[in-house]
Amino acid sequence: MRRWWWVLLALVLLAPGRKVQAEGAGFTVTPKLPSNQIGGNTGWFNLLVKPGVKQNLTVEVDNQSAETKKLELSLTNAFTQDNGQVGYEPNKKQDASAKVQLTAIGSKPITITLAARQGRNVTFQVTPPAKPFPGQVLGAIYVRDLTKPAQASGSGFAVTNQFAMVVAVQLQTSQKLVPPELHLLAVKPKADSVSATIQNAQPRLFGKLKLMARIYPAGATKAVVTQRSTNYAMAPNSAFNYQVTPKTALAAGKYRLVIDASAGSYKWHLTRNFTLSAPVVPSQTAAAKKSSPAPWWPWVIALVAMLLLGILVGWWRGRKTQRG
Structure with a gap:
């Protein structure tokens, strides 16, 4: 049996909205924004937290499909991709300049199973350092569909769409921003x-x-x-x-x-x-050199030489016949 996996990432860091959803995913993720949200309802967590005080990050996960779904929720750290865009998927990147990262101060991944049409609140806890930290800590709640694919059809192929959704999380102990360097x-x-x-x-x-x-x-x-x-x-x-x-x-x-x-x-x-x-x-x-055709002129020279040789041989035989 052969399977094809397609991945769709729904990101809401810069796009305002309340509910994270993607066509065909079969589930949605809605952040429950607390009172210490700053910047209004952007559809993601932008929180002014207190040093040393635990902060809850709660999302409502709703299974909108007619089948049971198994979902994994985890905290991730934001990073810069080589294409010059910010990424939020699970990664092991840690820059030496980072003093605080979301995964280091947050709770561990959570796996849930939702029956058809069932919803559930899932809460992560983060505990900021006891002393105020400068600037921003950026990451996300990453929700991945772990539902097993359906059995393959008689043709031997099973096509499965695997979805992952992201709700960005930004934490600050002060609204004063530090300049990038x-x-x-x-x-x-x-x-x-x-x-x-x-x-x-x-x-x-x-x-x-x-x-x-x-x-x-x-x-x-x-x-x-x-x-x-x-x-x-x-x-x-x-x-x-x-x-x-x-x-x-x-x-x-x-x-x-x-x-x-x-x-x-x-x-x-x-x-x-x-x-x-x-x-x-x-x-x-390199590709152009590899795909460029061989020069044509050596073949033309060879063809002309063969024609001249043929003419010369014919002329020589003709003279020999006349003498005979």
């Missing part, structure tokens, strides 16, 4: 690009990040690679790998990467030297 931690050459690890070392979620990356040969003032990116976002205390891809191959040698970044009034100038021990060849260039 970007660092260029490392530059690592890859076969087809140059990977730059960019870190946000502060507990601050921010977006509308613009990046201008330039690569200079050592000692040169003219860039051989220029790349622009916009509308990136970064989670608090996180890092991601930004891929700088040249349009043409970069030869082995010494280079300098410069990234000018901005988000609103915040600006950063990041630079780091690196060495290429082997050329960096963009994948499209």
